[in-house]
Amino acid sequence: MSAAALAAPLFAANDRISLAFIGTGVMGSENLGAAMKQPGVAVSAVCDVYQPNLERASALARRAGHQPKEVRDFREILADRSIDAICIATPDHWHPYICVEACKAGKDVYVEKPACVAASEGAVMVEAARKYKRVVQAGTWQRSGAHFQKACEIVRSGELGKVSMAKSWIYSNQPAAGIGNPVDKEPPAGLDWDLWLGPAPARRFNPNRFGIYPNAYSYFRFFWDYAGGQLTDSGIHMLDIVQMAFGDPMPRAVVALGGKYWFQDDTETPDTMQATFEYPGFLGSWEHRSNNTELTGNRLMGATFHGTRGTVYVDRTVLRVTPEKGSDLAPFEMKRVADPHPLHWANFLDCVRTRQRPNSDIETCVRSSITSILGNLSLRARMRLDWDEERHTVQQESARPLLQREYRKPWKLEA
Known part of the structure; x- marks a missing residue:
């Protein structure tokens, strides 16, 4: 399919934008909350490889009047042509691949920072956004703060x-003591550890690398992989x-x-x-x-x-x-x-409708990344x-x- 055919039509003022959220941990849930404050959105799906995260996000959306389907594998989201745009709040090593594949699938993207883990990945993300004429907003939301x-x-x-x-x-x-030195072990119930690793090197599950703890920010960010x-x-x-x-x-x-x-x-x-x-x-x-x-x-x-x-x-x-x-x-x-975070989402959704470049266009975030x-x-x-x-x-x-x-x-x- 050509890039022109994939370019989204202009939305009418009363059209609802169908959104899916891939990665629903701490930041993913914050993005979900910020997006649901905006008019004209429908949370159509939530996606996570960890069942407790998935259930929490689904409950959050349902309390706000949405009826999302619960998905474990992001590829199901990308294949769903009824979804207009996605939010990527996975661990950083997944950002480039899912973003590029979403652009190919004709979806606009809100992707968390950093855009990439390796410098070479950034150019591919920008290329995909331009080639498939997608609106790609990065999560450097301070750019929307007055x-x-x-x-x-x-x-x-x-x-x-x-x-x-x-x-x-x-x-x-x-x-x-920091976050301690736990030993490798079997992954917890409800976690697809192999899919969590994705393009990263294969290794046994370790609680710190996964880094999902009650009342704590994700610890995966402190490991180079x-x-x-x-x-x-x-x-x-x-x-x-x-x-x-x-x-x-x-x-x-x-x-x-x-x-x-x-x-x-x-x-x-x-x-x-x-x-x-x-x-x-x-x-x-x-x-x-x-x-x-x-x-x-x-x-x-x-x-x-x-x-x-x-x-x-x-x-x-x-x-x-x-x-x-x-x-x-x-x-x-x-x-x-x-709060600039909801304003950043408002800017993204406005650009999805108008096809303008957003405040944190992927190219600027790639440069900062x-x-x-x-x-x-x-x-x-x-x-x-x-x-x-x-x-x-x-x-x-x-x-x-x-x-x-x-x-x-x-x-x-x-x-």
């Missing part, structure tokens, strides 16, 4: 003067705003250091890290630590832009402008008024990496294999 938009506007306007540095970070103080730790989980949000403020450039070079200096658990990604990104005209940075917050309840996750006339600070609750001494720049503060991935690769390769934007690779030939990810059979990523 105070984040205002912060970027201030930076772009020149009000801060020459901005030569932008910093971003997340801090926490957690017990050294499935994700990239704090940098691709939280760092991408703040680096995405840094890049948004400057018109979405890619860094020219990346240098990172870090390691496990605190946690005594079996996680693989660094608990302490600093990454520096050399952009055209300014320096960007990311850092995270896990055993100190400086006794503060704010500034735990945010970004600052440092200019000759003043500084912009922005986090998920507030934007502040602080003038430099002697500057005529006026102090300014703007607090968050509306690759920036984050390059930070991890610099740390793991123990070298500076210079990004070649034209060839979509790094100049250091010895590091190029790290940009790829081998898929376990029968899974294959191609647009």
Whole structure:
């Protein structure tokens, strides 16, 4: 079928968009809740390889008046031509494959960040979105927040003067035991572990790699087979705003250091890290630590832009402008008024109807994802990496294999 034939027709104002949710853990359930706040949607299906997640999501949708079918295998969703759009909130290693296959199936996509685990996957996702004329919104929802938009506007306007540095970070103080060191075992009842692994390497079930615990965020993100730790989980949000403020450039070079200096658990990604990104005209940075917050309840996750006339600070609750001494720049503060997450879903659904590019179009998220991935690769390769934007690779030939990810059979990523 041609790309033109797959392009969705314009929806009438009273048409309901049929949605399916693939991956219904913590973030998947949050997306489900945000989507159901929007008018003109029908939750037609929920999908998860873990039965308790599936049942919880189904109950959530039914309480809101929807009647979703419950599906264990996402391929059933993609084959259902009555479904207009899907949300992908699986573990990160599944994002590229399901997104690309959904585009092929003629469905619009809301895909969680990071867009990809390997840099090479991102280009395939963008290619599929363009080839099949799909609307693909990424879960970097801060782009739909008014105070984040205002912060970027201030930076772009020149009000801060020459901005030569932008910093971003997340801090926490957690017990050294971390998430422990459980042994491999048989998977719990109701879990299709082989399908959960999908294109990732085959291995026995381990509770930490699965990472579904009551009252805890998913731990899969701290293992290299499935994700990239704090940098691709939280760092991408703040680096995405840094890049948004400057018109979405890619860094020219990346240098990172870090390691496990605190946690005594079996996680693989660094608990302490600093990454520096050399952009055209300014320096960007990311850092995270896990055993100190400086006794503060704010500034735990945010970004600052440092200019000759003043500084912009922005986090998920507030934007502040602080003038430099002697500057005529006026102090300014703007607090968050509306939750950007439902606004991000409203933007996505509007674009499904109008066929416009969404606030977090897949190409911008791929760029932010690759920036984050390059930070991890610099740390793991123990070298500076210079990004070649034209060839979509790094100049250091010895590091190029790290940009790829081998898929376990029968899974294959191609647009």
